[in-house]
Amino acid sequence: MAQGSNFVDYVKVCCRSGHGGSGSAHLHRDKFTAKGGPDGGDGGRGGHIMLRGSTQHWTLLHLKYRKHIIAENGLPGGSTLKTGATGKDEILEVPLGTVAKDAETGEVLFEITRDGQTKILTPGGRGGLGNWHFKSSTVQTPRHAQPGMPGKEQWIILELKVLADVGLVGFPNAGKSTLLSVVSAAKPEIADYPFTTIVPNLGIVAYRDNKSFVMADIPGIIEGASEGKGLGHRFLRHIERNSVLLFMVPADTDRTIAEEYDILFNELTAYNPELLDKPRLLAISKSDMLDEELEREMALQVPKGIPYLFISSVTGKNIQQLKDMIWKAINE
Template sequence: MAQGSNFVDYVKVCCRSGRGGAGSAHLHRDKFTAKGGPDGGDGGRGGHIILKGSSHHWTLLHLKYRKHIIAEDGQPGGSALRTGANGKDVILEVPLGTVAKDAETGEVLFEITEDGETKILTAGGRGGLGNWHFKSATLQTPRFAQPGEPGKEQWVILELKVLADVGLVGFPNAGKSTLLSVVSAAKPEIANYPFTTLVPNLGIVSYRDGKSFIMADIPGIIEGASKGKGLGFRFLRHIERNSVLLFMVPADTDRTIKEEYNILLNELREYNPEMMAKPRLLAITKSDMLDDELEEEMKAELPEGVPYLFISSVSGKNILQLKDMLWRTINDK
């Protein structure tokens, strides 16, 4: 799986579909026919540029250096009603969760969410009609045919929203990378300074009886992210696709747990109110430094109505219980 500098979640490409082949204006001639009727075939369709969902791709890295994507033109029609060959389509495999947008208007064209799903990004021009289509009682030998439609050229933005079952939400240093490294095989960069995680890290968390789910550690949020501050929108875009949000607040926070949780929640609400409908859980991290008495005191200041656990990725405290809680929430949705 691509991580670190290989994680590319945004590319801009110029797509040019193929032009349609011209219809033929041929009139039938052979040794027995001096003045036959029209028998010109239709032109072939120009090649499409198509996006195809692939569960084998995690990033858009393979498209980063393909700035111009050009499909083949259709072939002209021939005599004896022969249709020209269609231009060859260009099929671009993309990770699930890829959104295609018009680069000029910002309009979302579509989203690819399933493995094997295909959608036409830039349609090829239609082939022109051959002259036999234009034959009528008054026009027995039309000596004209349609030209093919031109192809289409457009700049397109492809953006990736990570598809994961659990998204980790917290300020920098909340212990998200550490948790991911403990519960999965992912090896995120871990250091005690903000924004170590500059790109999403995905980890497959193995659960009981061979089951598993995907967890995404997303770049740390900061106040003002919803207005584009810090890593802002780039970070928040990824959370949209997670089905369960695990809020992580360290036990040694300068604020109360409730205050920090509410700041994180507010950033998400400002960015996209629909995200408030996602199930939310709370993990109080770095809890190995708390004794039972302190833990009881802290419970009184937790946000109401949010299932919570005191955990420690270092000592392993409540990590299995956390997996249980996440699994139940993912599957109860």
């Protein structure tokens, strides 16, 4: 099964939290007491629906077919001030980088970025107060208690933004998938037609001294992606999360290196100008055909001020140097 078919980065679910249990209006009675005071306990709160970050999940696939998430109701209070049991919480494990939004308003509620981080998505209803709360000097035996508060029902959108240390930015066929397959254990689909990569591929790149970093092959940008053309916005959002952007331009491009870089750069700017604050690196891929003289000529076309390397994933040319350059950029 291709990785593409089970990478799910968007789900919409209906969340229904539990109702609170009602308070008890019980009056104390035993064989010695015919007319005791109020001793009704409080109702238990309804179950919450919660999200918890987990490094065991990479996608939202496990939630794709769970359309309705329902938490338990709280139980009513009992006599002798017994509080009702709390409804069981429903905890959904999600990958790091998951953003929760209100489906109706589009408002971002929160995001999960750490392993084990737990947040309430849809709170359960509060339990009602038992009648002993309403005792006063004038009302000695209140015969009423509070009903529990109803739970909440809402449609929620969960969206995943891939968290990676370095994101590969380039047109289709720039050699991104090939680079990822060479530097990591990821096995992306590779072919020489555009849009082979239609989901982000993640790879863990082993570095010196047992260190490693995460590289994401973001699906190829085409001109107009920021306007939603091609596979547009859905992919650009994955780039927001990468700490370093590695632009890839193939040596056999019909345009100059600077032109190709500028188009990619402009797409990102149009989508989200904040992306330009990230460190940018440039790899000129498919350079195994170039001799030194041609390389020197092409180096003159490289935009000023951006660290660059001529690389070849096929022959391994400058791959270790590229890892060094990325490592330095991530840790600066």
